[in-house]
Each structure stands twice: as structure tokens, then as C-alpha cells.
Amino acid sequence: MSAGNAKTLGKLVVVTLLMFGFGFALVPFYYKICEATGINSGAEQSLVKNTQIDTRRWVTLEFDANTNTSLPWRFKPLQTRLKVHPGQLVQVEYEVINNSDHAIVGQAVPSYGPARAAAFFKKIECFCFTPQTLAAGERRRMPVLFVLDHAMDPEVHTVTLSYTFFDMAPKAAASGLRNLMPHG
């Protein structure tokens, strides 16, 4: 191998390694961009602005509940449909039962349909904010307190709130790694 070739090889290996690092750097980089431009911001969702109730409009809310396949819990909303005015303070309840013979930590992740309604769904209190520990066989009722912002697009007549509960055990084991992650 000639000296010239060895030098070129060295440079190209450095570029390769830098680009490998760059792939990982893209993760915080994209989060920063979203933060700076206000796209997809989670903080926004949990803030309640001073809202007014829009009594001219009705919106149908649908509630849905799922558990991840690896989690032996039963989870259901206590009401599946509700008609509300945008701006109105609403409280609903979900029920969860741990069918297994040991305590399990789970956490619920919300999602919204249509997705654009997410920005107007202001949760004030939610069981999804914290991990939930359920003893063997334990049954628990959990509230969600929220306002559907009156600025929401008048073309949306139905909004679905869906939760999925995930088993936190694999996460807890690796919490060291988790803390390195930015939270979206």
C-alpha cells in the first residue's frame, strides 16, 4: 500500500466515522428544530389557555383503550362517547385491572384522531402523565380532565382519544439509557 493511498484511506475512514456519529446526532437535532419552530410540541398540549365555551358547536368525543400485547392488563373507558362544546371543561374516567399475579408498572401513551385535533386537546390532569403501578389483581379508576380548545377547526366534528398502556419493566431496567434521551 503506497503512502498516498494510506493517507486517503485514513481520511475516508474519519469521514465514515463522523457520518456514523452524525446519524445519532440527528435525533437531538430534529428535536431541537421542532422545538425552535414549534412543530409537534408536547408542552403546548398540556397548557390550558383562557378558553371560552363555544356553545354554537357540538363535538363528539370517542374514547378508546388498548394494551400492548405484552401487558396482561384489562383497560377500558367507562364511557365510549360524549358530546361536548369546545372550551368546556370535561372529566372522563378509565378503568384498569391487573389480571396477573404480580405487581406491574405501566404507562399510557395517548394518541388522537384526527391528528390535527391533538394540538387543541388540552389535558389538565391525566393518568398518562405518570407511570402507574398496579398490585396483583388490583382494579383502579383513573380520571382525565381536559378542555377541547375552542379554536379547533370547525370542520372537525368527531375527535377520538385513544390510550395504549405499555409495560414499563423493560424501560425501568434500562432507565440509565432512558435519561440520555430527549423527551418529545
Next chain:
Amino acid sequence: MTDAAHAHGHDDHSHGDHGHHAPPSGMMRWLTTTNHKDIGSLYLWFSLIMLFTAGSMALLIRAELFQPGLQLTNPDFFNQLTTMHGLIMIFGVIMPAFSGFANWQIPLMLGAPDMAFPRMNNWAFWILPVAGVLLMGSFLLPGGAVAGGWTMYPPLFIQGGISYDLTILAVHIMGLSSIMGSINIITTILNMRAPGLTLMKMPLFCWTWLITAYLLIATMPVLAGAVTMLLTDRNFGTSFFNAAGGGDPVMFQHIFWFFAHPEVYILILPAFGIVSSIIPTFARKPLFGYASMVYATASIAILSFIVWAHHMFSVGMPAAAQLFFMFSTMLIAVPTGVKVFNWVATMWKGSMTFETPMLFAIAFVCLFTIGGFSGLVLAIAPVDIQLHDTYYVVAHFHYVLVSGALFSIFAGIYYWLPKWSGHMYDETLGKWHFWLSVIGMNIVFFPMHFLGLAGMPRRIPDYALQFTEFNQIATVGAFIFGFSQLIFLVVVLKAARGGVKATDRVWEGAEGLEWTLPSPAPYHTFETAPVVK
């Protein structure tokens, strides 16, 4: 493509440096070879085998889609087929075939004795079959092969079984192989050109590969990072893309397409180089606008880094971002148009003849352009929201990849095979192969535009009744196209074994250092560098 040991035996047209460094014989020769011609042949044979493997999967997919309902597969197996078809065609067929051309041709075109790092070259090839075994073997594992699509999106890719881990490993290996290959190519081109052969005098094939190799070095490590994150999300409790731990699946799409859009140019730039070698030969005119070809290739490569989100219009993004990605994507059509213009201008008033390589090259120019136009349609954000994940996208990328990348590979094989094997291929069979391929290809993929516009989604084993006729047409075309590739196999095998002796120049209008060598090209060439005026 020939067995060079066999070529070695033909002492009747042997050249000065034939006798020495006889390679070891049998299997060991191929395992340990560091000769760029051997390695080029290995890449090309590997690619040909994979073409038939992934092609059979495609025929199974088309057979299932001949009628609505489920006939031959279940939905999960169907998705395994589409996923593996895509992964193997990209990483196992097109990319290795281009590497094969690079290994054979770059030293011959530059007047270099071999690639810069022959030992690394051997490794770059021999880890590929390992990846192939991991991918194909996963069909036999519980749960079958991966079924999450070649794009490897989470959450599917962080939920599946063991074969998902094996596939991620295979992607790592194939990426490493391309990176090693690229380092070799860049170093060879930058440092080992014959005296007097300046960069701007190099054949365009070397330019397109130089730029492709840079693209590979810049993006393959990013893909490696992305799949590593999938792997740690799956096995080590991180949450890069796992929503349960605060990660974001859309994040994966951004990182993946940052790699994968440049990747689609990796799959086409060497094709531009091959076609730019062939058209001047058979038009008997020098390439029109050489310098503009070089600049166009470079600008396509640079622009390819700022358009990735055109694959993601439907995941939701602010209007300003949609506009940015829409216009930057359309901008790429400009240098691409420059290239098409130059190819046509090269043919203009040329004294053209239509041997098989030229036929494939002309078909490339026409049909690749159709694919470019459907790409432009998809680049329009509001239109893409309608067409995304429909058969229109399938039609688009098969026009650029089958009649683009694959046809250029056929063209290149017909063009250089006489130089490599020392024998002319069978022109009659070559013409049959061409016409059946070009007709078959259009019967498969043209109707898919209409299916997509009518709303047929991609990646489904069943469909609504009104799509039946066009699907049946496509399936018939697929079998014509698929089986006509057996003709290609016959042509290659025949030319590798014997046939009419090729002259040194092979083609009347051929220019370049490789044509100054005897046919077949001896095992060792340019041990003393030629001087280019």
C-alpha cells in the same frame, strides 16, 4: 463475467504478462483472490443469482395479485415477500452489480494495475454472501422473514421476532461492504490514474462512480446508525423510536430518508456512467457536453441531501416545509434533464447502429425519463398526499429502477462482456432478450400508474374488484419479463464458455484505454502505466 482462469488458458492470443502469478486453483482461488477482475466477476455472478432469487419473489407476488382474494399466500407471507424483494433487489442486485462494473472497469479505464486496496476489496465482496444468507435464512425462522417493508419503519420493526435482528445485522454488513468498496474506489480514482489522465479527461463512468462512492460514504453510516438505534430499541431498552418510552417513530423516517433519498441516486448515477459510455460508441460521436455531465452529476448528488421529506408529505409537516421539499425536489429534475438532453444530443446526427447494448441504452433514456416525470408528479405535495403509498409510487420507482438501473446493467454487460470473456455474445438472443424485456417491463409497470391514480394501495395481497383487469395485465407482463431473463442467463453462459472471438477494439466506435488491451483482458493489465496524451 468470465471465468478468468479459463480465459488464462487461451494462449493463442496471449499477451506479454500472461504466465506469471498463476492464481491458486479451485474454490480457494475465488475465496482468496485480490484480483480486481476476479472480484468484479464475483460481484456480477452474485448479483445475477440474487436477481433470480428476488425475481422469483416478485413473480409470486404478481401471481397472488392476479385475482382479488387470497390464492397462494397469506397476508403475512405476502408482506415478507414484498419486503425481501425490495431489500434484495436494492442491496443484493443493483448495488453489487454496479460494484462489479466498478471493479472490472475502473482500473482498466484509468490504466491502473488493480484497485488501491486489493485485500480490502476481497473482504468487501465476501461479507456480502454472509448478509445474503442471514436474509434468506430468516424465511426459515419462527415468524418467517421480516415483513415490515424495505423501509424498516418502526413500530413494526421494533416489534417483530428474531428475523428482524438478523435483517438489521445483514443491513450492517451490506453497509460495511459498500463503505469498503467505496473507499477503494475513491482512492483508486484519486491516486492511481495513468500519467496524463486528468480528472476532467476520465471516462464519465469513473466520474459517476467517484461521486456515488462519496454519497455512499456520507449516507451508509447514517443508515447504520438508524438501524443500530432500531436494534437498541428492540433489545436494550432505549427509546429512540419507541413511543412507549417517549421516542418518536416519525424520527426514524427522517433519519432513514436522509440516507435513502441519496441512496436512490446511488442506484442510478453509475447507470448514467454506463449509458454515457455506450451511447457515444454506437452513435460514433464523442459524448455531448462532457463537462456539463460532470457538473450535473455533482449537483444531483449535492441536492439529494435536501429533499428527503418528499417521502413523508403525508406524515404531516408545516406548509413551509412542504413547499421547501417540493421545490427542492423539482430542482433535481434540472440537472437530470441536462443529462437526458446530452444523451439525445450525442445521438443527434450520429451514424447510429443498434446492437443490443445500444438498444438497452436507448430504452434506458426513454423509460428512465418516464420515471423521472412520474417522480415530478409525486414531488407535488398536494398530489402526493393522494398518491402516496399507492401503485403510482410503485410504477414510478420501477421505471427508474428496472428500465433505469437494471437496463443500464444489461447494457453494460452486453457492451463489456466481449472484452471480459474474449467472446462475442449471441446477438440474435440478445435482441430477443431486449425486446421481450422492454415489452414485458412496460406491460407490468405501465398499468400500475392507472391503478395508483384509481387508489389501489401498495403492499396488500388483496384488492377491490374494479382493479382486477389491470392487475391481470401486469401479472402477464411480469411473467413475460421474468422468464425472458432466462435468455440473458443463456447469453451470458454461452459467451463465458466460447463463441466468436472478440477483436481487441470489439466495437468500431469504442474509445478508451480498456479497448487498447487484448480480448479477453489478461489477468494482469497495466502493470506499467500507459501514458495518456
